Every structure is written in C-alpha cells, then in structure tokens.
Amino acid sequence: MSSLIQDNRPEAVLALADGTLFRGRSIGAPGRTIAEVVFNTSMTGYQEILTDPSYTGQIVNLTYPHIGNVGVNNEDTESGRIYAVGLVIETLSPIVSNFRAKETLSEYLTRSGVVGIAEVDNRLLTQIIRDRGAQAACILTAANGTLTDEELNAAVEAAKSYTGMVGQDLAQVVTTKAPYEWTEGTWQIDNDTGATSYTKPELPFHIVAYDFGVKQNILRLLVNQGLRVTVLPAKTSFEDAMKYSPDGFFFSNGPGDPEPCTYAIETAKKILKSGIPFFGICLGHQILGLAVGGKTVKMKTGHHGANHPVIDVKTKHVYITSQNHGFAVDASTLPANVRVTHESLFDGTLQGMELTDAPAFSFQGHPEASPGPQDISPLFERFGQMVRTYAESKAAR
Numbered sequence: 001m002s003s004l005i006q007d008n009r010p011e012a013v014l015a016l017a018d019g020t021l022f023r024g025r026s027i028g029a030p031g032r033t034i035a036e037v038v039f040n041t042s043m044t045g046y047q048e049i050l051t052d053p054s055y056t057g058q059i060v061n062l063t064y065p066h067i068g069n070v071g072v073n074n075e076d077t078e079s080g081r082i083y084a085v086g087l088v089i090e091t092l093s094p095i096v097s098n099f100r101a102k103e104t105l106s107e108y109l110t111r112s113g114v115v116g117i118a119e120v121d122n123r124l125l126t127q128i129i130r131d132r133g134a135q136a137a138c139i140l141t142a143a144n145g146t147l148t149d150e151e152l153n154a155a156v157e158a159a160k161s162y163t164g165m166v167g168q169d170l171a172q173v174v175t176t177k178a179p180y181e182w183t184e185g186t187w188q189i190d191n192d193t194g195a196t197s198y199t200k201p202e203l204p205f206h207i208v209a210y211d212f213g214v215k216q217n218i219l220r221l222l223v224n225q226g227l228r229v230t231v232l233p234a235k236t237s238f239e240d241a242m243k244y245s246p247d248g249f250f251f252s253n254g255p256g257d258p259e260p261c262t263y264a265i266e267t268a269k270k271i272l273k274s275g276i277p278f279f280g281i282c283l284g285h286q287i288l289g290l291a292v293g294g295k296t297v298k299m300k301t302g303h304h305g306a307n308h309p310v311i312d313v314k315t316k317h318v319y320i321t322s323q324n325h326g327f328a329v330d331a332s333t334l335p336a337n338v339r340v341t342h343e344s345l346f347d348g349t350l351q352g353m354e355l356t357d358a359p360a361f362s363f364q365g366h367p368e369a370s371p372g373p374q375d376i377s378p379l380f381e382r383f384g385q386m387v388r389t390y391a392e393s394k395a396a397r
C-alpha cells in the first residue's frame with residue numbers, strides 16, 4: 001500500500017489544565033477526549049501501543065517525530081481495538097509504504113473513533129511531562145475547521161475537570177466477559193510470499209491467565225512454552241479457576257491503579273498458598289506486590305518506552321526492556337519473603353521480584369516486547385519450566 005495523505009485537516013488543540021495550549025491538526029476522529037497524557041519514547045510500534053489495553057484512559061504522546069510511515073496492518077495489534085483514548089504526534093508521515101499496510105494511521109484512528117493531533121511541539125509537551133509528571137489534558141478538534149476562542153477555553157476547562165488515574169479500577173472494565181482458550185503461538189512472515197503463519201506447538205500443559213487487559217503477544221509467548229492457556233475474566237474466584245485444574249497461574253498487564261483491584265489481590269493470596277506456579281507481568285506484578293502486603297505508588301512520569309535498561313541484581317546482567325507503567329511497587333514495603341530480582345537503571349525502581357517461599361515471580365516491564373526488544377523474554381521460559389516441574393510432580397503423586 002502506498003498513498004499520499006491529504007493535508008486539509010481541521011485544526012485541533014491539546015490543552016493542559018494549567019492553560020497551556022498546543023495547537024495542531026486533527027489526524028483522527030472529530031470530537032473531544034479528556035485523560036492523562038503520558039509520553040512513550042518507542043521509535044517503532046505505534047500500532048501495538050495504541051492497541052495495548054494498558055493505555056485505557058490515557059492519551060499517548062509519541063516522542064519519535066515521524067509516525068505513520070508503515071500504516072496499519074492486520075498483524076501488529078495487541079488486542080481487538082484501540083484502547084488509548086487519544087494520540088499526540090509531531091509529524092504524520094505523508095506517505096504509507098509497507099507491503100503489510102491495509103490502511104493509514106489516520107484512517108485507523110478515524111474508523112476507531114479515536115481523537116489524534118499532529119503538528120504540535122510534542123518535544124515541549126514531553127519536557128513539561130518530564131518536569132511536572134503526567135498531565136491532565138484534553139484534545140479537542142475544531143467543529144468548523146478552525147479553532148474558536150470558545151473552543152480553546154472549553155478545552156482548558158475540560159482538562160481541568162480530569163479527576164486523575166489514582167483509585168481507578170480499569171482492569172474490570174477491559175477484561176474479557178467470558179473465559180476463552182488461546183492456542184496460537186508467535187507468528188512469522190514468509191520472506192518469499194509475504195504470508196503470515198502462526199506457530200502451533202504441542203500444548204501438553206494447561207494454565208489459566210487472568211485477563212486484566214492482556215496483550216496478545218503475552219498469550220502467544222505462553223503458548224510457545226507448550227502451555228494451553230485458558231483466559232479468565234478478572235473477577236474469577238480462585239475456587240472457580242481451580243475447576244480448570246491449572247498447572248500455573250498467569251496475571252496479565254492492564255490499565256489503571258492496581259490498588260482498587262481487591263478481588264485480584266485476594267485471588268493472588270490464595271494462589272500463593274496453593275503452591276501452584278505464578279507469573280505476573282506489569283499490573284499482574286503490582287497485584288503480586290499488594291498480595292504479599294507491599295504498597296504501590298503513582299510514579300511521576302511513569303515508564304513508557306522500548307529502551308529501558310533493567311539490571312538483574314544477582315547476575316548484574318543488564319536487559320534493554322519494553323516498559324509501560326504509571327504505578328510501581330514500593331520495594332521498601334515488601335516483606336522478608338520477597339527477593340528483589342530486577343531494578344530499573346533509569347531510576348532504581350523495582351522491576352522484578354520472586355517469592356522465597358512460593359513458586360511465584362513477576363516483572364514490571366514487558367518481556368513480551370510488542371513493541372520493543374526481546375532481551376528479557378527468557379522469563380517466559382522460566383515460567384514454562386516451573387509449570388512443567390509442577391505438572392510432573394503432580395502426575396507423580
């Protein structure tokens with residue numbers, strides 16, 4: 001697909017609650033969105049970022065200055081739709097050129113009813129977020145092509161009305177309504193034909209994955225480990241999950257504040273007592289932290305990017321990782337049976353932990369990448385091994 005993008009778009013504005021205005025052009029649906037705006041420093045992967053359910057309730061400001069050049073395809077989605085509630089970019093690529101592209105980024109946003117703004121000084125916006133933290137913001141598109149003073153004022157007022165992310169349980173909003181099976185592994189492209197094929201490994205072991213807003217590449221990488229995955233709604237009780245006789249529990253990433261997810265925290269406590277292997281990613285990691293009695297905190301800017309160095313505190317091995325979180329587990333609140341395994345080399349925050357008295361571990365960043373480096377994907381192998389060991393010991397009993 002290769003097509004020129006027209007540039008007769010309506011004006012749009014991104015307003016901050018303090019009255020700062022970033023004027024630009026609408027590249028998505030007409031309308032208005034109110035949310036916190038965070039920046040993501042990934043150089044690639046806008047489609048994966050937009051479709052990551054963890055971005056529910058957030059406007060994403062992509063710092064890479066040129067976005068949209070490869071369009072939008074059928075494969076690079078992390079869920080069934082766009083979850084970010086707004087997109088901010090500097091320059092929209094005037095052409096789309098990629099053999100997989102099915103539509104332009106702008107068409108995708110518009111079709112999805114998502115507001116987007118381009119041609120803003122998003123470097124300045126990023127500096128504001130860096131200095132003051134994630135900001136309450138409103139994106140508003142001009143109703144008649146050109147922004148009026150009333151519209152600019154209304155955008156600032158709307159930004160002021162934002163009530164914040166703290167206390168919001170968004171996992172229960174995005175979770176699956178009903179359980180389902182996932183049996184598809186990672187995919188490859190045939191270099192000659194361009195066709196996509198999915199890995200279909202043998203699946204001798206069975207786990208349940210709690211869906212708090214799960215990214216599909218996580219499910220694919222679990223399947224690659226030979227794990228048949230039953231995905232469960234966030235509020236499934238431990239007792240109901242046990243009806244599946246799982247050999248492992250996985251807790252997914254997800255949007256919002258982990259603290260109000262009390263149902264999941266209670267489930268995690270029961271899992272830890274059961275002796276069945278547990279692996280949590282991002283929100284799942286934070287829920288583990290709360291289940292063992294630790295506390296979570298809202299970070300200033302959070303971590304959103306694909307080049308975050310994380311150190312394994314035992315081996316001193318450094319991994320470049322994909323990250324997307326605005327809350328963090330406060331390591332100083334963790335009890336003695338928790339060992340810190342990984343730390344961020346950007347700010348020292350907790351990135352990974354394991355229990356010394358249960359087969360449970362978790363990671364704050366995104367070992368599934370999508371987008372980003374795959375340095376730390378061996379965490380999936382670690383979980384696969386734990387599940388195999390557990391299942392074999394169960395069979396021998």
Ligand SMILES: NC(=O)CC[C@H](N)C(=O)O
Nearest residue numbers: 253254282283325326327
């Ligand atoms: N990607 C995630 O799971 C994010 C977790 C949580 N919503 C946070 O912002 O920290």
